Amino acid sequence: MAELEFERRLERLFAESPELADAGAFAERVERRLNAGWTARRWLIGAAGVVGGVIGASQLMMSGLFQRVETAGDSARFLSTSLNHLSTTTDWITAVSSGGAVVWVAAGLAVIMMGFVLTRVIGEI
Known part of the structure; x- marks a missing residue:
């Protein structure tokens, strides 16, 4: 019976977790890292599109x-x-x-x- 009571208490503690003092700074830091990654991905995808377009155009001309x-x-x-x-x-x-x-x-x-x-x-x- 003690285990069941302990499990319920533990579930309540996880459900009612307190907000940490640096939660805002942490969220901002994570968001900044995600945005930096998307910028790099956009540039990489754009460069791959340009290279693919040049290759496709040259293949069309050669065919x-x-x-x-x-x-x-x-x-x-x-x-x-x-x-x-x-x-x-x-x-x-x-x-x-x-x-x-x-x-x-x-x-x-x-x-x-x-x-x-x-x-x-x-x-x-």
């Missing part, structure tokens, strides 16, 4: 992406002018089947659309 985009733009312009000049459905089917780049442009747009859908779904979760 020939800009030439591919220009080719896709030419294909889109060709498709646009072809569709303006076509008068019947059979002519349109012939133009689409003969222009392989048109299919790739459509596939690329479908992939981009799926990317937008995926980001929307992830954002909703």
Whole structure:
């Protein structure tokens, strides 16, 4: 029985702990150390972002992406002018089947659309 009484008394003492005299100074010191750490983390994350951006940009330039985009733009312009000049459905089917780049442009747009859908779904979760 003495143990149960001791346990209850001990719980009350921990629940009603007195405030220390230097509690304010301690809290300020801890807060200052936390803020200093966040400043260093912000600088480190920013530097890593800049390095990653430079590496990504150089990879894009080396991969020939800009030439591919220009080719896709030419294909889109060709498709646009072809569709303006076509008068019947059979002519349109012939133009689409003969222009392989048109299919790739459509596939690329479908992939981009799926990317937008995926980001929307992830954002909703």
